[in-house]
């Protein structure tokens with residue numbers, strides 16, 4: 196069981212949350228001006244880093260609010276959570292998988 | 300005409316109105332709930348408290364409108380997750396940063412109208428949600444152990460006390476879980492269409508406590524309840 200620290204409710208079981216993909220993807224200022232390729236890029240293309248990744252989560256079985264989290268995609272460790280509207284924190288890509296971290 | 304046929308065939312008591320003709324979501328299980336009651340030192344009982352008035356509020360808690368609604372309720376709006384506040388006959392549960400649930404002994408009318416009037420043109424809503432959920436009450440020394448089988452929230456008294464209410468899940472059913480005393484007594488508020496499943500789920504969880512507890516493991520001391 197993974198505990199996720201909802202900014203509103205505190206630590207809760209992972210089962211209460213749903214995943215919402217990469218955070219801080221801005222909606223295009225003027226979608227009409229985009230080429231099809233640019234529009235497809237906004238709709239479908241997301242980063243897939245090894246290491247820390249800022250992503251959206253929703254506490255559907257609790258306060259029903261969206262928030263953001265930084266999760267390490269290698270260890271699944273959730274490093275921090277913060278409310279919608281906060282600036283994106285600095286994230287560290289992981290270049291060398293750390294096997295110790297997973298077995299810990 | 301179809302409408303005439305209906306009127307001719309349905310037996311309607313003289314005093315009938317919407318209140319007399321309603322059915323609660325688990326009234327067909329009331330007898331089973333009574334039969335499932337466990338007595339003795341590991342007691343636990345389950346019952347439905349039907350037709351409780353519930354009113355949903357959406358309002359910015361820092362706004363003047365929130366203060367106006369608090370005045371009507373005679374209670375401040377709860378400030379953090381888990382907290383409940385109490386006015387005359389009303390309990391207010393925290394549901395989200397700008398969302399609250401009023402559970403009251405009063406009828407929805409005229410309270411909903413009074414709250415709506417005080418909200419005025421401010422952003423927010425006041426909605427009678429009484430038919431959305433029913434109330435199952437699980438009570439007795441084994442009640443926490445029954446819930447802990449399928450609820451991941453920390454229900455230990457150091458973390459969860461009378462007057463605490465959270466939205467979470469019991470089994471697969473989303474519920475508002477509210478502890479009302481240290482018997483302990485819990486009120487579970489499932490949406491009406493989930494209530495049958497949750498009632499049967501809880502009865503299944505209660506059944507083991509009717510049996511004698513297993514003797515304590517020789518290395519765990521004399522108290523079998525340590526875990």
Ligand SMILES: [Zn+2]
Nearest residue numbers: 201204254258
């Ligand atoms: Zn939450």
